[in-house]
Amino acid sequence: MSLGQQLAPHLPFLRRYGRALTGSQAQGDRYVRATLEAIVAAPEEFPRDVDPRLGLYRTFQAIWNSANFDETADETPAEDQEAVARARLSRMTPLSRQALLLTAMEGFTPEDAAYLIEVDAAEVDALVAEALAEIEKQTRARVLIIEDEPIIAMDIESIVRDLGHEVTGVAVTRDEAVALAMEDRPGLVLADIQLADDSSGIDAVKDILAEFNVPVIFITAFPERLLTGERPEPTFLITKPFQRSTVKAAISQALFFDESTVPA
Numbered sequence: 707m708s709l710g711q712q713l714a715p716h717l718p719f720l721r722r723y724g725r726a727l728t729g730s731q732a733q734g735d736r737y738v739r740a741t742l743e744a745i746v747a748a749p750e751e752f753p754r755d756v757d758p759r760l761g762l763y764r765t766f767q768a769i770w771n772s773a774n775f776d777e778t779a780d781e782t783p784a785e786d787q788e789a790v791a792r793a794r795l796s797r798m799t800p801l802s803r804q805a806l807l808l809t810a811m812e813g814f815t816p817e818d819a820a821y822l823i824e825v826d827a828a829e830v831d832a833l834v835a836e837a838l839a840e841i842e843k844q845t846r847a848r849v850l851i852i853e854d855e856p857i858i859a860m861d862i863e864s865i866v867r868d869l870g871h872e873v874t875g876v877a878v879t880r881d882e883a884v885a886l887a888m889e890d891r892p893g894l895v896l897a898d899i900q901l902a903d904d905s906s907g908i909d910a911v912k913d914i915l916a917e918f919n920v921p922v923i924f925i926t927a928f929p930e931r932l933l934t935g936e937r938p939e940p941t942f943l944i945t946k947p948f949q950r951s952t953v954k955a956a957i958s959q960a961l962f963f964d965e966s967t968v969p970a
Contacts, residue, residue, distance in 0.1 A: 709749060712758040717742075718929065720766060722943055723812050726956070727770070727804065729963030740773055741766045760818055763808070767822050802837035803959075805830050810955035811944075838958060845961035847871050847893035850886055852910055853925070854878040854902035858946075862896055862925075865953045880905035880913070887914045894960060896953075899926045908932075921960040 717738070724734030745752055745765055753761035801823055808819040809830065816830040825833070849866045851873060853859040859876050866873055874890045877883035879901050887895070895914065897907040911922050924932060927946040942960045944952055 709745070709752065709758070713745075713762050716759045716762050719812065720762060722929075723763070723807060724766065726807050726811060726942060726959050729959075737766065737769055737773065740769045744769060756821070760814075760821065763812070763814075763822050767804075767824075801825065802833040802840070803962075805833035806837040806955050807959065809834055810949070810951040811959075838954065841958040841962050842869060845958070845964075847961050847964070848874050848890075849894045849896060849957075850874050850883070850892035851876045852878075852883045852895065852897040852901070852907050854898060854900075858898075861950075862953060865950055866896070866957065869954060869957060871957070877910070878902040880907070880910040883907070883910040884913045887920075888917065891918060892920060893964065894957065895920055895922045896957075897922060897924055899924060899928070899932075921964045923956050923960050 720741070721735060721738050724737045725731050726734070728734045728737070741762070745762075753764055756764070804823050805819055805825075808814045808822055809816060814822065817827045819830050820827040849871050851859055851862050851866070853862060853876065859878075863873050863876065871894070874892045875886040877886050880903075883897070883901075895911060897911050899907045901907055901910070907924070911924075914920065915922070921942070923942040923944060925944045925946060925948065926932065929943055929945045932943060942956050944956050
């Protein structure tokens with residue numbers, strides 16, 4: 707099997723990581739594209755002594771640490787997000803955010819994350835705790851949950867409240883979600899894709915975003931249906947079944963780039 711064939715299944719998830727790290731689809735995709743270009747230009751330098759996915763992310767990390775893309779080429783919403791992020795990043799160690807995303811969202815072990823960000827494995831847990839504490843201190847939001855499975859909805863609501871956020875409502879259909887959003891505008895939306903009446907959480911989000919801007923995290927058992935490489939794609943995506951730590955990480959990252967969140 708060629709190197710390209712080995713890496714192809716991991717690219718949608720590398721795009722997810724890049725977008726969560728930058729808060730922008732365009733900016734994150736730019737780093738992924740640069741990563742692939744670097745691999746094509748010098749395939750002999752690709753790490754062959756580790757799993758291909760690990761080697762792919764290690765190459766991305768090298769690009770992330772060395773590249774400085776022109777932000778003005780990005781779309782306006784991303785520029786706004788980057789401005790918010792810069793202010794918050796000035797009070798946070800970048801390594802802590804990378805450790806959080808790599809372990810909680812991308813599912814790497816602490817040992818693998820340590821390899822990717824080039825620190826001792828013992829440091830990773832401390833970096834993750836540091837990132838969560840700092841992000842939670844800086845952000846507070848009112849959250850709308852769109853989820854038709856009662857047990858999952860209750861679990862998500864518990865996570866949201868544990869993080870110190872307020873839940874504006876739980877919707878199980880597209881129409882109910884839109885109505886709740888219009889009645890009490892949330893600062894964050896957590897949305898399942900397939901809803902109770904066979905309506906779509908994607909359509910519900912589109913209806914909401916047509917009225918006002920709000921960060922959105924999609925939750926789905928089929929992430930490949932959204933991570934297609936076509937626009938628009940979600941910046942934040944959680945795969946079912948999920949770990950509580952994954953939801954916490956995604957919420958923290960989504961709010962990290964949103965200027966409407968209120969400092970604690």
